Amino acid sequence: MSRSAVTPVVLGMLWHGPLSGYDIKRAVERSTAFFWRASYGQLYPELKRLAADGLVSATDGSSGDRPRRVYALTEPGRSALAAWLREERTTVQLRDENLLRLFFADALPRAQALGVLRDRRDGHAERLAVLQQIAKGAGADPDFAALPLRWGLAFHEWGRRWCDDELQRLTP
Amino acid sequence: MSRSAVTPVVLGMLWHGPLSGYDIKRAVERSTAFFWRASYGQLYPELKRLAADGLVSATDGSSGDRPRRVYALTEPGRSALAAWLREERTTVQLRDENLLRLFFADALPRAQALGVLRDRRDGHAERLAVLQQIAKGAGADPDFAALPLRWGLAFHEWGRRWCDDELQRLTP
DNA sequence: TAGTGCATGTAATGCGTTACATGATTTC
DNA sequence: GAAATCATGTAACGCATTACATGCACTA
Numbered sequence: 001m002s003r004s005a006v007t008p009v010v011l012g013m014l015w016h017g018p019l020s021g022y023d024i025k026r027a028v029e030r031s032t033a034f035f036w037r038a039s040y041g042q043l044y045p046e047l048k049r050l051a052a053d054g055l056v057s058a059t060d061g062s063s064g065d066r067p068r069r070v071y072a073l074t075e076p077g078r079s080a081l082a083a084w085l086r087e088e089r090t091t092v093q094l095r096d097e098n099l100l101r102l103f104f105a106d107a108l109p110r111a112q113a114l115g116v117l118r119d120r121r122d123g124h125a126e127r128l129a130v131l132q133q134i135a136k137g138a139g140a141d142p143d144f145a146a147l148p149l150r151w152g153l154a155f156h157e158w159g160r161r162w163c164d165d166e167l168q169r170l171t172p
Numbered sequence: 173m174s175r176s177a178v179t180p181v182v183l184g185m186l187w188h189g190p191l192s193g194y195d196i197k198r199a200v201e202r203s204t205a206f207f208w209r210a211s212y213g214q215l216y217p218e219l220k221r222l223a224a225d226g227l228v229s230a231t232d233g234s235s236g237d238r239p240r241r242v243y244a245l246t247e248p249g250r251s252a253l254a255a256w257l258r259e260e261r262t263t264v265q266l267r268d269e270n271l272l273r274l275f276f277a278d279a280l281p282r283a284q285a286l287g288v289l290r291d292r293r294d295g296h297a298e299r300l301a302v303l304q305q306i307a308k309g310a311g312a313d314p315d316f317a318a319l320p321l322r323w324g325l326a327f328h329e330w331g332r333r334w335c336d337d338e339l340q341r342l343t344p
Numbered sequence: 345t346a347g348t349g350c351a352t353g354t355a356a357t358g359c360g361t362t363a364c365a366t367g368a369t370t371t372c
Numbered sequence: 373g374a375a376a377t378c379a380t381g382t383a384a385c386g387c388a389t390t391a392c393a394t395g396c397a398c399t400a
Contacts, residue, residue, distance in 0.1 A: 012279070037386065040353075041353090044353055066397065089269060092295070093266070100184070101180075170315060176359080176360095209360090238369065
């Protein structure tokens with residue numbers, strides 16, 4: 001029962017109740033996409049596999065001629081989710097092109113190099129605005145489910161401030 | 173002249189002077205690896221391609237029987253680097269398994285869910301220690317080249333504090 | 345009736361890592 | 373003389389995205 005990157009998302013999203021592959025995809029876009037994504041190309045095959053392994057059960061939810069396959073967590077599925085939640089790995093993978101630019105920015109005239117830092121600050125500001133929009137629309141999540149969004153908001157605020165501080169420091 | 177993810181690293185690393193593929197790999201491990209990585213499987217083919225495109229020039233630096241190919245930036249290579257540095261894209265890609273765990277942690281008994289947050293804090297603390305070690309050994313970088321490390325230090329400090337604050341908030 | 349959203353799925357593609365092959369030189 | 377480091381390179385693999393194919397149902 002080896003797991004891929006989508007496995008936990010699928011199991012987790014089914015925790016609150018049965019969903020279709022399409023539903024899961026939508027839920028991911030609304031919530032985890034900015035730190036954990038999932039594409040149809042992963043989702044549908046994975047659901048099949050999990051059903052074959054007995055971690056989820058599939059029932060037909062078609063209405064009329066429109067096909068719809070609804071998946072639910074089974075008991076083994078619940079256990080698998082809980083087991084994964086208790087793992088202690090804390091893998092953070094970061095890929096940040098602007099940071100790479102900053103690293104090489106000494107190759108630019110100073111004014112332009114400072115522009116790279118300003119771009120960074122603006123990037124944080126933009127993303128912050130997006131998350132604030134999302135936060136407005138979001139209902140009252142349970143305690144822990146609310147944390148990633150809170151984290152995102154705090155992170156971009158911090159990042160913006162970091163840029164401002166460095167800009168201050170680097171401009172006489 | 174389409175560029176892949178390694179292109180800018182290669183050009184940037186050659187800015188200060190000629191290097192071999194092996195040298196570049198080592199430089200990446202020491203400096204950019206935590207936000208931008210590069211493997212031999214990318215590096216060597218890319219160096220060939222860049223040489224074919226005239227962005228770098230290859231000279232033989234073999235000593236005795238040990239082969240060594242040393243690459244240097246050409247004028248077009250310098251321009252290409254500068255052009256990339258002036259781009260304004262600010263793509264930050266994040267993949268954070270612990271954040272995903274937090275998102276689903278309501279499925280755990282509260283005590284264990286808080287453990288997920290504590291794991292996160294410990295992860296930040298560990299990485300912070302690693303970067304502090306690196307910072308000790310690092311010489312005086314030029315202004316901008318020093319920024320990514322400064323960022324890393326500040327980020328993990330912030331992240332640790334964020335966890336502490338949330339732990340406080342969630343424990344009565 | 346045209347457009348949008350619901351819904352499932354796969355094939356092709358691209359990208360990056362891992363693993364391996366090979367061998368020289370330096371250091372302990 | 374063993375181990376570590378220098379050094380180049382490629383093939384296989386795994387993983388994720390993109391793009392496409394297909395069609396129903398609702399709504400403006």
